[in-house]
Amino acid sequence: MSDDHKEDPGLSSTGLSRRKFINTTALVGLTLGVAACDKTGAPGAAGEGTAAGAEGCASPTEIKPGELDTYYGLWSGGHNGDMRVLGLPSGREIHRIPCFVPDALVGWGITNESKAVMGTKPDGTPLYQVADTHHTHASYKDGNYDGRYAWINDKINSRIARIRLDYFVCDKITDLPNVQGFHGIFPDKADPVDPNKNYTTRVFCGGEFAIPLPNDGHDVNAPEKYRSLFSCVDAESMEVRWQVLIDGNCDLVATSYDGKLAATNQYNTENAVHYEDMMSAERDACLFFNVARIEQAVKDGKFKTYGTSSVPVVDGTRDGNKDPKTALVAYVSVPKNPHGVNASPDGKYFICAGKLSPTTTTIELSKVLDWFEGKMDKLDDAIVAEVEVGLGPLHTAFDGRGNAYTTLFLDSQVVKWNIEKAIAFHKGDKSAKYVVDRIDVHYQPGHINASQSETKAADGKYLAVGCKFSKDRFLPVGPLHPENEQLIDISGDKMVLLADHPVRGEPHDFIIFKRDIVTPKQVYNLDDSPIAVKDAKDSGVFRDGNKVTVKLTSQAPAFSLREFTVKKGDVVTLILTNLDKVEDLTHGFALPKYNIQFVINPQETKSVTFVADKPGVFWAYCSTFCHALHLEMRTRMIVEA
Ligand code: RUQ
Ligand code: CUA
Ligand code: CA
Numbered sequence: 323m324s325d326d327h328k329e330d331p332g333l334s335s336t337g338l339s340r341r342k343f344i345n346t347t348a349l350v351g352l353t354l355g356v357a358a359c360d361k362t363g364a365p366g367a368a369g370e371g372t373a374a375g376a377e378g379c380a381s382p383t384e385i386k387p388g389e390l391d392t393y394y395g396l397w398s399g400g401h402n403g404d405m406r407v408l409g410l411p412s413g414r415e416i417h418r419i420p421c422f423v424p425d426a427l428v429g430w431g432i433t434n435e436s437k438a439v440m441g442t443k444p445d446g447t448p449l450y451q452v453a454d455t456h457h458t459h460a461s462y463k464d465g466n467y468d469g470r471y472a473w474i475n476d477k478i479n480s481r482i483a484r485i486r487l488d489y490f491v492c493d494k495i496t497d498l499p500n501v502q503g504f505h506g507i508f509p510d511k512a513d514p515v516d517p518n519k520n521y522t523t524r525v526f527c528g529g530e531f532a533i534p535l536p537n538d539g540h541d542v543n544a545p546e547k548y549r550s551l552f553s554c555v556d557a558e559s560m561e562v563r564w565q566v567l568i569d570g571n572c573d574l575v576a577t578s579y580d581g582k583l584a585a586t587n588q589y590n591t592e593n594a595v596h597y598e599d600m601m602s603a604e605r606d607a608c609l610f611f612n613v614a615r616i617e618q619a620v621k622d623g624k625f626k627t628y629g630t631s632s633v634p635v636v637d638g639t640r641d642g643n644k645d646p647k648t649a650l651v652a653y654v655s656v657p658k659n660p661h662g663v664n665a666s667p668d669g670k671y672f673i674c675a676g677k678l679s680p681t682t683t684t685i686e687l688s689k690v691l692d693w694f695e696g697k698m699d700k701l702d703d704a705i706v707a708e709v710e711v712g713l714g715p716l717h718t719a720f721d722g723r724g725n726a727y728t729t730l731f732l733d734s735q736v737v738k739w740n741i742e743k744a745i746a747f748h749k750g751d752k753s754a755k756y757v758v759d760r761i762d763v764h765y766q767p768g769h770i771n772a773s774q775s776e777t778k779a780a781d782g783k784y785l786a787v788g789c790k791f792s793k794d795r796f797l798p799v800g801p802l803h804p805e806n807e808q809l810i811d812i813s814g815d816k817m818v819l820l821a822d823h824p825v826r827g828e829p830h831d832f833i834i835f836k837r838d839i840v841t842p843k844q845v846y847n848l849d850d851s852p853i854a855v856k857d858a859k860d861s862g863v864f865r866d867g868n869k870v871t872v873k874l875t876s877q878a879p880a881f882s883l884r885e886f887t888v889k890k891g892d893v894v895t896l897i898l899t900n901l902d903k904v905e906d907l908t909h910g911f912a913l914p915k916y917n918i919q920f921v922i923n924p925q926e927t928k929s930v931t932f933v934a935d936k937p938g939v940f941w942a943y944c945s946t947f948c949h950a951l952h953l954e955m956r957t958r959m960i961v962e963a
Contacts, residue, residue: 330512363860383821385412393773393834394486396458396472399958401829403453403494405474405485406605406673410773410834411784411809413823421492422453422476422484422487427913427922430492433928436498439495446931448642452755454478457574460487462511463521463559465669465778469840472833473496473507473525477787480504481528482555487840493556494560499631501565503531506663514583514614517580520739524563527553527613528572528586532593535567536629545595551635552586552611562631564620566611566638566651569593574662574717576860577671578687579778584611587674589659601659601678610652610690611638614759619650647696654690656704660716667780668728671706671741674755675715675728682715682728683708684741684748687853707748709756711737717831721770721812723757729767729787735760736767736810737815761817763808769831772812776833785810785817788829796824805829805832844905844924851927855899855935861864872896876909876922876944879951885958892934892961899927902948910945913959921946937963 325633372627385391391409399406403423408417422440426429431448441449454477461471472485480501484494498504506528512520532548541547541863550563553570572586583853591606592599616636619625625634637643638651646652657679659691664673689704698704714732721727727738743756769788774780792806805825811818829887855861855873861882864871870892875882876899900909900922911928912919918930944955 329526332946333834339422380735381820382811383413384409385409385414386528390403390837392837393598393784394840395832396460396834396836397825398455398458398830399473400456400579400826400874401452401454402826403476403816405455405472406825406829406834407490410786411820413807413809413821415825417487417490419492419497421474421485421577422455422479422481424448424451426919427921428704428920429930430757432918433920435928441495441497450479452478454828456505457507457815459743459776460835461509461522461624462777462832465511465520466774467605467777467833467835467839468521471509473509474911475504477505477509477530480529481505482525482560484557485583485621486539486561486763488843489843489846496555496560496562498527498529498551498555499565499633499763500533500535500537500628500635501527501529501535501551501553502533505530505552506572506586508518508575508577510577510581510584510613511579514581523557524556524613525574526577526584526586526612527555527559528575529553532571532590536631537666538629546593548593548595551586552609552638552668553614554616555632564616564625564631565635566751567626567635568609568638568651569640570607570609572609573660574960576663576665576672578665578672582613583690584613584686585609585672586611586662587656587660587662587676588653589661596626598897603658603758605657605659607683608656608660608672610654612650612652612694615648615694616650624808629914630787646693646701649694651702652690652782654685654692654704656705657681657708659713664718664720665776666741667720667722667775667778668724673718673726673741675718675729677714677716677731680710680713680715682711682718682726682739682744684744696833698736702892705744707741707744709739709744709747709886710738712760716768719770720776720786721772721781721784721785722774722780725782727770727772727785727812727817729770731766731790731835734763734789736763736764736770736785736817738812741830744747745880759816760817761810763810763819764822764951765786765789765793766796767808769829771834772831773834774836777835779836781836783811783813784820784834786832787813788832790828792822793825794820802827807832811947841956845903845925846925846927848899848925848927850925851899853897853929855882857895868892870894874898875901876911877901878907878909878957879949879955881942881944881955881957887960887962888934888963890934890937895929895930895931897927900924907948908946909948909955911942912945913942916938916940921943934959934961937961 355508373723393410395408405419420430442486509522520560529550643649659678660674662675684707712730729961738759789806807823940959
């Protein structure tokens with residue numbers, strides 16, 4: 323590593339003159355940048371402490387042409403109902419994976435295959451046009467991501483989507499029965515009883531809004547009877563395995579590394595329907611679910627079902643779970659409307675942020691397990707730290723070196739604090755300085771996550787912060803502002819702000835992992851589709867009454883049929899296989915006036931079904947620039963009157 327810049331008189335004088343005007347954080351940032359400047363600005367250099375700001379020193383966020391980012395970020399796409407893929411540290415958005423809402427680029431919601439995943443109304447159109455994704459998490463093995471799947475929630479319609487991380491596509495969506503406001507989501511990291519299953523087999527989902535069970539019009543005016551459910555979805559089949567009826571509500575979700583516990587924070591212990599009543603109690607709770615016991619109770623038939631759902635629902639209410647030795651759920655008290663529950667990478671603690679309380683509550687998992695085994699009388703003794711960190715704490719990330727980073731919504735800051743020192747302070751050592759650093763962010767941060775933060779491989783390099791307000795950080799574009807995702811270097815003692823990234827609202831949560839965790843495929847396998855048209859010679863128009871199948875292939879710069887003819891009123895299913903095998907050789911199929919457009923990747927097959935209700939000539943053209951003769955790449959659909 324070069325330290326040339328240390329001797330640069332010009333630089334130090336600029337540095338000095340600026341020092342009077344900048345706060346301490348920025349000052350240290352500048353110094354760090356100077357000390358650790360790497361001439362190459364190579365990716366990964368940031369891990370050795372590089373930071374932006376020093377003259378002549380490339381920022382780690384500047385990835386040069388031809389170079390690749392070192393991390394993937396999976397971002398929730400918010401109202402767009404998709405998942406976004408970013409490269410980090412550059413912050414460049416590389417891809418959007420549509421899930422819950424139609425997508426015009428790839429034809430999600432247009433093709434039969436995507437509609438089968440999304441679900442359709444009786445008229446064949448996608449079930450929903452709106453979504454609200456918040457949280458995205460990926461599958462685990464041995465405490466680290468294994469690159470198989472990611473999951474994302476849809477809060478509006480209580481649906482969970484799975485993304486395959488080989489093709490980066492959504493392959494399954496499941497509706498959670500009897501749940502409204504499905505919010506928190508987290509995969510398990512191991513099986514609670516089978517040590518051989520040291521990988522994700524379940525995904526837990528928190529239901530936020532209480533509703534009558536079933537929600538069929540009865541008890542609508544009896545809010546005291548409304549209930550929330552905590553759900554477990556099978557990671558492979560995506561079926562809902564079981565649900566737990568609780569008192570109060572669920573918000574965010576976290577899981578332990580040993581697979582024994584899942585947790586949700588709860589802000590509405592009051593079971594209230596109005597916000598002022600939701601804040602009436604001084605303490606709410608963090609609920610711990612004993613996964614093995616719940617699954618045993620289901621096996622033993624100790625459950626109910628509600629409405630048309632056959633999913634077993636076990637009793638997780640306070641009254642039904644007073645005896646620790648048989649309890650399925652433990653309610654640890656946490657101050658005033660907490661938000662966020664996060665598992666520390668050492669596997670020892672869950673941390674709840676206080677939101678309306680300026681504190682974070684650290685709960686030791688081994689003590690919760692002691693309580694379940696009858697070895698500890700008072701459940702709240704599992705709280706090993708409850709310390710002040712600032713105003714409006716929401717979410718916490720980790721660097722793998724014992725420090726936690728919590729967003730302070732009201733203070734517009736991130737506070738870095740040391741977990742063991744907070745525990746010492748809580749125990750009575752008032753000299754324990756647990757707050758290590760603070761940094762201003764812009765503005766009102768919600769979610770936060772660090773590279774590999776929620777794994778045993780937390781590496782403490784980059785921290786991303788999802789700021790809910792961007793105000794003056796970007797060129798004005800009218801009243802609707804983008805959100806501001808900020809990137810912070812956390813490799814040193816002091817946090818250093820590296821970059822602002824505008825994002826379309828409202829992204830909420832994200833995860834960041836090393837790029838070698840996934841091995842994305844570049845080309846599909848023809849056998850992935852049972853209806854693939856494997857040879858151009860198999861193309862043609864096949865009629866069965868008024869049902870017509872058009873089989874088509876693409877190979878730059880031509881479709882296998884120069885034209886095809888159908889009759890007005892025919893129900894046409896068009897199957898298109900892209901026979902090109904070359905990486906990045908994607909074609910599109912755009913059919914004017916028929917509301918059909920989709921892309922077709924190398925060796926991929928897609929189909930659409932439509933009624934040929936308009937007679938005439940329709941030039942179906944390739945919509946993805948694929949070849950010098952791309953504009954000439956067309957086929958003619960003739961619809962005879
Ligand atoms: S929530 S800003 Cu939907 Cu993730 Cu906390
Ligand atoms: Cu094929 Cu453009
Ligand atoms: Ca409350």
